[in-house]
Amino acid sequence: MNKMPSRIFCASLLISVFLLSSQIRASSLPKYEFRGVWVATVTNIDWPSKPGLSISALKREALDIISAHHAMGMNAIILQVRPAGDAIYPSALAPWSKYLTGQQGLPPDQSFDLLKFWIEECHKRNMELHAWINPFRAALHSDEPLHISHPALVNPHWTVTHNKRLYYNPGLPEVRQHILQVITDLVSRYDINGLHIDDYFYPYPANGEAFNDTATYISQLDYEAPLSMHDWRRHNIDLFIEEANRTIHKVKPWVKFGISPFGVWRNIADDPRGSDSRAGVTSYDHLYADVIKWAEMGWIDYVVPQLYWSTRDEAANFIKLADWWNLNVTNRHLYIGHGIYKINGTQKHWDNPEELKDQLAYTRQLKNVKGSAFYSHKHFMRANNNLNSLLQDSIYKTPALTPPMPWLNNIPPQPVSNVRHRRGIITWEAPFNVNTISKPLKYIVFIDNDEDQAVWFITTNRFYRPSPLVSEKKGRYSISVATIDSFNNISERSQSVTVRF
Numbered sequence: 465m466n467k468m469p470s471r472i473f474c475a476s477l478l479i480s481v482f483l484l485s486s487q488i489r490a491s492s493l494p495k496y497e498f499r500g501v502w503v504a505t506v507t508n509i510d511w512p513s514k515p516g517l518s519i520s521a522l523k524r525e526a527l528d529i530i531s532a533h534h535a536m537g538m539n540a541i542i543l544q545v546r547p548a549g550d551a552i553y554p555s556a557l558a559p560w561s562k563y564l565t566g567q568q569g570l571p572p573d574q575s576f577d578l579l580k581f582w583i584e585e586c587h588k589r590n591m592e593l594h595a596w597i598n599p600f601r602a603a604l605h606s607d608e609p610l611h612i613s614h615p616a617l618v619n620p621h622w623t624v625t626h627n628k629r630l631y632y633n634p635g636l637p638e639v640r641q642h643i644l645q646v647i648t649d650l651v652s653r654y655d656i657n658g659l660h661i662d663d664y665f666y667p668y669p670a671n672g673e674a675f676n677d678t679a680t681y682i683s684q685l686d687y688e689a690p691l692s693m694h695d696w697r698r699h700n701i702d703l704f705i706e707e708a709n710r711t712i713h714k715v716k717p718w719v720k721f722g723i724s725p726f727g728v729w730r731n732i733a734d735d736p737r738g739s740d741s742r743a744g745v746t747s748y749d750h751l752y753a754d755v756i757k758w759a760e761m762g763w764i765d766y767v768v769p770q771l772y773w774s775t776r777d778e779a780a781n782f783i784k785l786a787d788w789w790n791l792n793v794t795n796r797h798l799y800i801g802h803g804i805y806k807i808n809g810t811q812k813h814w815d816n817p818e819e820l821k822d823q824l825a826y827t828r829q830l831k832n833v834k835g836s837a838f839y840s841h842k843h844f845m846r847a848n849n850n851l852n853s854l855l856q857d858s859i860y861k862t863p864a865l866t867p868p869m870p871w872l873n874n875i876p877p878q879p880v881s882n883v884r885h886r887r888g889i890i891t892w893e894a895p896f897n898v899n900t901i902s903k904p905l906k907y908i909v910f911i912d913n914d915e916d917q918a919v920w921f922i923t924t925n926r927f928y929r930p931s932p933l934v935s936e937k938k939g940r941y942s943i944s945v946a947t948i949d950s951f952n953n954i955s956e957r958s959q960s961v962t963v964r965f
Contacts (some may be wrong), residue, residue, distance in 0.1 A: 486724060492907065494920060494954070497864040498766070498835025500800045501533050501844070502596070505563050506547035508605070510841040515566035518856045519573045522564075526582055528545045531570035534589045534703065536844070537860025541586055542660050542724075542837060545579060546597035548604050550633070553579035553654070557646050569611030590906075592866055594658035594722065595650055599643045599704070601664055603630040624677055627670035634666060634700045634752075636678040644711050651715045656864075658720035660710050660878055663770060665701050668745060677869055683953065697752040703803065706818075709763045715874060718950040724801055724837070726767040727754040727785055729792070731761050739788040742779040752956035759796040765869055766768055767793050768837050772803025774813040775822055789876060790830040795865060799835040800827045807848045817849040822857055832868045868952040876956070877949040878906055885943070885961040890928045892945050892958065906948040911941050922948065930963050939965050 503510045511529060512522055545552050550561040550568060554577065559569040572578065579595070586593040602616040606625040610617040616630060622642075624633050632639045647659060666675060681693050690701060705723075711723050725887040728736035734749065735777075747753045758764045769789050773780045789798055802823055806814045816822070827833045836843070844852055868874075878895030894905060895953065909928045911919045920926070930943060940959040 481736060495862055495864040496834070496867040496952075498540060498797070498837070498866050499538045499860060499864060500542050500592075500594070500768075500799070500835070500837035500905075501538055501837060502542045502837060502840045503544065504547075504840050505544040505552055505561065506598075508527055508563050510880070511543075512564065515563055516570075519576050522572065522578060523581060526578075527585060529598045530582070530585050530589065530591065530952065532844065533841070534591060536855045538591065538855075539864060539866055540592040540594060540657070540837075541582070542596050542658075543579075543582055544596040544598070546595075547601075549602040549610075549614060549630075553748045554579060555646070557642070558615070559613050559650055568609070569613060578956075579654055583591065587655070587815065592657035592721070595654065595656045596660040596662065597646070597650070597786055598664050599646075599661060599665075600632045600634055601629070602632050606630045614748060624675060626667050626675050626946070627673060629667065631667055631675075633680055634682065634704065634720050635677050635697070640700070640704045640707070644707055647708055648711055648715060651712055651719055656719060658722055658765075659708075660722045660724065661708075662724045663726045663747065663751060666697055666750075669750050694749070694752070697749070699755055701752050702754065702757070706761070706763045713872070715739075720765040720869065720872070722766040722768060723753070723755055723758065723764050724770055725753050726751060727769045727771040727773070727801070728780055729756055729769075729788075737792075740784050741781070743805075756792055758791050762795070764796060766799060767795035767874065768799045768801045770801040770803070770839070771823075772801070772806065772839070773817055774806070774811075774816070775826070776813040776816070783826060786823075786827050786830060786833070794832055795869075797834050797869065798832050800833055801835055801837050801839060804838050804843045804848060804851060805840065806847075807843065809849065820849070821859075822852055822856055865948075865952050872924040873949070873951040873953065877947040877951045879955040880945050880947055880958050882944055883943075883958045883961055885963060888929060890930060890945070890961065890963075892926055894926060895955075896946055908946050908948055908954065910944045910946070912944075912960075913939060913941050930965075938965050 466823060474848045491550060505511060508514055511525055519816040530590050533541065546558065547561055547563060552561050552564060554571065560571050562568040564572050583593045602623055603610060606628050616632070622632055622636060622639050624631050634640065648895055650656070651659060702847070709721050712719050726745060728739060728741050728743035730746050730748045731741050731743055732738040747755060755767055759767055771782050771785050771787070773782050775782045786800060802820060804820060807820065811871065824836060843862060880892040880895060883890065883892045890909070906922055907925050907926070909921045909923065941963050943958040943963055944960040946957045947955040
């Protein structure tokens with residue numbers, strides 16, 4: 465993995481520390497925008513940099529990643545916690561990942577929970593942690609040794625070998641139930657903000673090789689109302705997604721369920737509703753993921769299509785695809801996935817140094833697009849046409865909260881009371897008898913000047929010491945406080961108190 469020069473890391477950490485200890489200039493109301501980055505663990509793409517690191521090194525690398533993206537203005541980390549039928553956290557349902565220690569099933573340290581560390585460090589910076597799983601990938605190589613506890617070894621009839629890889633068969637109800645148990649365990653034990661699945665459902669096509677699930681299909685065939693094999697496969701994934709959504713929100717109603725599908729649903733040549741594209745693979749026809757149906761049915765909370773093409777691509781054009789998704793995902797959140805790994809690469813049309821700036825500017829003006837995600841972390845750590853500074857100094861200079869989802873909860877929390885200013889400290893009382901559903905409340909402190917400019921600051925404390933650093937000139941400032949719940953709904957502001965700097 466390409467590593468960021470140490471001086472850049474140090475600068476990022478210093479910036480992060482400053483942001484944590486000071487207030488952030490913003491508009492009078494918080495901006496809502498999802499700003500995420502994928503952190504891949506499979507084959508050590510992003511983290512850890514290699515297997516076998518000590519706990520202190522694993523923590524240090526994690527902190528470098530979190531701090532760097534916090535400094536850039538990100539508000540969500542999408543961390544791959546289940547790369548290939550394994551786990552980067554302790555689980556009775558999957559062995560420890562070999563990408564941590566070099567040996568599947570070998571824990572880095574039984575007494576330390578890496579996922580909990582990631583979550584806590586993100587939350588300290590008011591960043592969300594979305595746990596990213598690959599549900600049906602059992603092993604990257606079909607001939608690799610599996611730990612004795614690996615479900616694919618214990619239940620070999622669950623698996624299909626395809627393109628020299630090992631997959632769980634989505635057509636088997638017991639396979640889907642196993643993955644639902646993994647999701648239940650993950651959501652119930654960890655304070656994650658979202659459960660995230662990417663584009664891998666049925667595997668990508670392999671030349672001259674079919675996915676060998678014919679026996680399963682025939683055994684389940686309803687001869688009175690038969691489905692084609694293709695429709696049957698889509699039905700299997702539909703069943704899984706619908707039940708996963710129900711499971712997640714039953715365990716924790718505030719945890720978001722998101723899908724990051726391949727960027728082309730269907731080509732218009734195959735479906736009049738499809739996009740003006742000529743992609744060789746589509747989500748619907750080849751991966752059997754009908755993500756548009758899932759959004760329309762309310763089975764997912766957000767969609768992040770992987771639009772990893774340029775604004776000048778002919779066969780799959782970023783602009784045309786962004787427009788298409790904007791028109792077809794209207795009742796759930798739509799974020800755009802950007803393929804920053806192609807910057808300064810060899811692929812045609814990616815020679816424009818303004819490509820990502822143009823993509824972000826375009827998607828921000830689309831009505832239904834509510835944010836972006838970037839694949840992946842390590843490509844922020846190399847020459848990338850100054851994308852880091854573009855985000856930190858310009859596009860993401862003003863902080864943002866992830867957008868609330870009214871279908872999960874649209875009831876604002878109760879406001880705080882008894883806001884006072886004594887001896888340089890603002891204090892307040894929590895809402896009376898409020899039900900936080902086992903989640904601690906957060907508070908947002910607004911500092912307004914006479915010119916209607918504001919600074920806002922989020923804290924879990926019930927006190928705040930205003931600092932002259934928030935102002936650019938002396939004067940009177942009004943300070944008020946509001947409550948933020950676990951859905952990012954904001955209460956009414958309290959009555960303000962006046963502080964003179």
